[in-house]
Each structure stands twice: as structure tokens, then as C-alpha cells.
Amino acid sequence: MSAPVEQEYEALLQFMYMAPIGLVQTLADGEITMVNPLCAQLLMPLSPDGQLANLFTALEAVVPDLRQRVREFPDAHGTICDAQQVPISTGQAGRRQHQVLSLTLLKLDAERLMAVLSDVTQSVRRERELRQSQAWINTLAIGLSDYALVSLDHHGCVQDWNPSISRITGFSREQVEGRSLSLFYPADAMSDQRVLDRLHEADLTGWSLDEGWCVRAEGGRYWGSCLIAPLHDSDDDPSDEHAYSLIIRDVSDRREAAEAMLKAVSCDHLTGLFNRRAFVEAAELEMQRWARSPRPLSLVMIDADHFKRINDQYGHVTGDGVLRHMAASMTATFRAMDVLARFGGEEFIVLLPDTSLEGAELVAQRLCRLIEATPAVVGEHTVRYTVSAGVAAMDADATDFDALVQRADEALYAAKAKGRNRVERWQPATLPAAVR
């Protein structure tokens, strides 16, 4: 005998209430029609208006391109995004919590969307550790026939000559002995400070691995995988006796696959710059470096002026073209070691390691002048537009990265208030730190 339908309904209802995963169904424009409690728990702290009327609105600050991706999705039904990782920070000032959400969005039909949200903070952390171990094993196991091996002193300068260096990089003994390992990288990719950071990270975790463009003696580029591992036994040694081995491999044949993967996971769909997730990950690393040894670290927040007017006058497609133009102008202006990202809507953010407030301000001004002088050409439209920027630098009074972002945001607000198309620095006295 089966239970009465009312009881079954109640049991089903409770099943949905207790489901440890967020489920939400919406109309094509994002309007929420059904939502379960866990989804509300995850979304409410993000919702800018304190409501749960629209999914796109609730996620706007952290996944700005969602509405557009739904609009541009070509099929009648299917997966629009699959377990996309979304970093968020919630909580009150001073007690902020960093979490990673996973978002899957399905188009059910022309009228309905369904999203699955879950908190994957712990598994992301575990994955990252696993990825590092994997990289280490790969380096040991693959391509051992073709590598350059160098030993480095505690400044990151080359100690001993090894013929493999010449084979891979083309540099001669005279060119490398006593020189910093930054010599193997493009000029704007590796500062002296960053060299020390990598040595320190190798001390902490047993290795420091990165993959990216490297340069040969004659100036040509190749895609290199570079591993630094400590040669000394433990941290007990005096630090000036520390020594490291550097292994460089030319993995140019892997570059396309590596870049494509990096792009899929880390880049904003529209502009190709980092997405929020990748930016936050990079920023966390810089903050750890800063906390260990404070050095100049600046942040620039950039926003297109009167962007709504551009959208209203020319339409969204042209608006998107302007955002692409803005991203390209930024890439042309900032250095390879700077971290560029789309932070939300028409708002962009740049983290500048080893750069003072004054330095960051100069670069931001250069960007303002460049964009003012170079209109975006999108289809048949030539759109003249300007940007405003706020600049802030890290110091001991800024408790965490969110505080630095807040400062840049306040400076950006000041730039807007003073008439736009300009750069403002954060001033300690201008505004009290407002609680978001």
C-alpha cells in the first residue's frame, strides 16, 4: 500500500529542502521560479539587492557574462556552463570568508533554465595541491633527455656552468655565470623581487614550477617549463648558504594545449582577460608574497565612462566590441607580469607587482590617454569613449586584499565624481571605509 499523495508530496518537499546542493529554475531572462534552500543560502550573501528575484542579478558581481552567454547560446537546449568555478568573498569587513562556488547552467528549452550551485571550496583546495604534485612528477618523468640544468645561489644567480644551458637556451658560459635567472625570461616578465619570491616558495613547498614564454640568447621565444627546487637540506641553514637547482625544458609543442586549457578555465569569455576566479587566485599569491616581505604592490580599477549610454545608443553588440577594445588597450599598456582581469560588467582590474602608487598612476594615465585618442571601431560604428581609473597601493593598514580592492574602488568613485576620463589615487582621508 502506498502512502497518500499528500504525504509523498511532503516527503518530496523535505527531500528538496534538505538536498545538499543548490538547485534553481528560472525563465529565459533569469527570473527565478523555483529555488531550494541551499541555493538561497549560497546566493543571498551575493545578492546586490537583497532579493532572489533574478539569478543573473544575484550573480552579476561574480559572473558578469552569464546573461550574455545565455543570450548567445545557439542550441535549443544544452549545457551553457559546466561546473564553472566562481570565487566569492562574503561576510562582514575584517571577517571575510573566501569560498569557491561551482556553477552549472542548463538550458531546458526556450523558456526555462536550470542551474546547479554548490560550494566546492574544499575540493578546489585539494585539487590545487594534487595538481602541484602531478606537475612535479611530470617534470621528473617526462622529457628528461632535453633539459637545461643550472644551479642557483640564494639570490637566484647562476652558480655553475652546464653545457645543457647552451643546448636549450643558446646562452654561453660568459653570458650566464653570475647573472640572475631573470635572464631566461622576457624583459618585463621577471623582476628581481619575483626571483626571490620563487626561491622562497621553493623553500616552503619543495619546488616552484611555472610555465610560460622564455627567451633564447638570440632573442627568439619558446614556451618553457621551469622548475626551481632547493638543494639545501632544510631551512635551518643560514639563508646565504641556500642553493637551488633550476631545470628549464622547452615544451613549445605543448604550448597550444596548455594555453587553450588555461584560457578555458581562467579567461573571461568576452575579452580574453583573466576572469574573476583566475584574478583572485593570482592576487592571493601576491598577497602571500606581500605578507612575507612587504614591497610596493598596486591595484588599478578601471571603468568605462557612460557605458550605459554606449549600449543604449549603439546596442549591446557594439557595447561588447567596446569592452574588447578596452581590454586590448589594457594589454598594450600594462606589462606581462601585471595581472589583468575583467572584474564585472564594464569594470576591469589590474594588479601591479613591484609597482608604487606613483608608478601605477602613471601607467593608468597612459591608458586613459590611449583610449581617449583611439576610438573603438566596431562594425560600421566608430565609438569614441573614455575610461576612469582609481589607483591604490597595499600597506600595513590594509588588512587584506578586499581592503585594497575597496580602496581602488573608492579612488575610482572619486575619479568619476571629478568628471571622468581621469585617474585618481586613493586618499586615506577622503572616505571612511564603508562596509559593503
Next chain:
Amino acid sequence: MNTEHTVSFADAAILDFLERASDAELDGLDFGVIGMDDASHVTRYNRFESAAAGLSPDRVLGHALFTVVAPCMNNFMIAQRFEDAQQDGSALDDTINYVLTLRMRPVKVKLRLLARPGSALRYVLVHRQT
């Protein structure tokens, strides 16, 4: 006969009322009442809340509020507030705007969070906004 609606959602002394009210009196109220003990297990659940959520009290009583009954409140905006008050031994009486997912529909509500040192139970009151 006029025990119904004797107390309003915003009443300043509502905690006193809740502490001495019978289950029948709670059932007469026109807003939801959820009472929980020190371990956040639900010990009181009135008729209004039961009807709004679509759950009978026997499915809810004795279960953990923030994990089993109302996971949507398990964040810094609500659960954390109760935890903080418990840890500091301080009183809590705050009303916030929130959205509950009653029968899977987003429903705008005002929540009143109540706790005070020495009281056996802590309360969440739920008032539907129209």
C-alpha cells in the same frame, strides 16, 4: 477566546511572551515561530510556519535547524549571528530582510533573530512581506 494574535511580530517584549506561551498560543499567531535549543535543534514549530513551509511539525521537531530544516539560513547573515551571540554570551534581537524558499518559491520575509543569555531557547520569527 481572544488569545489569538495577542502579540505582534515587532513586539518589544516578545521573548517573554514566547517563553511562557503554550503551543496553542504559538499556533494562534499570524507569523512563523521556530524555537531551537543550545544545539540548534528545533523544539518549537508553530502552525503558521508549518503551513508556509509545507512541513508537518513531526518532520521538523528534534532536527537541526541549519542543516536539516532551513539550510538557507546557514550563512553569516543568520546562523553566524546566533553562533556569535552564543559565544559572547550576548543578547540578540535583530530584524533582517531575507528570502526564504517556501515550497521552492522565493518568498520575501522579515526575519527576527532572538536570543538572550539564560534563556533555554533561541527563536527565529518569520513574517511574510506582502
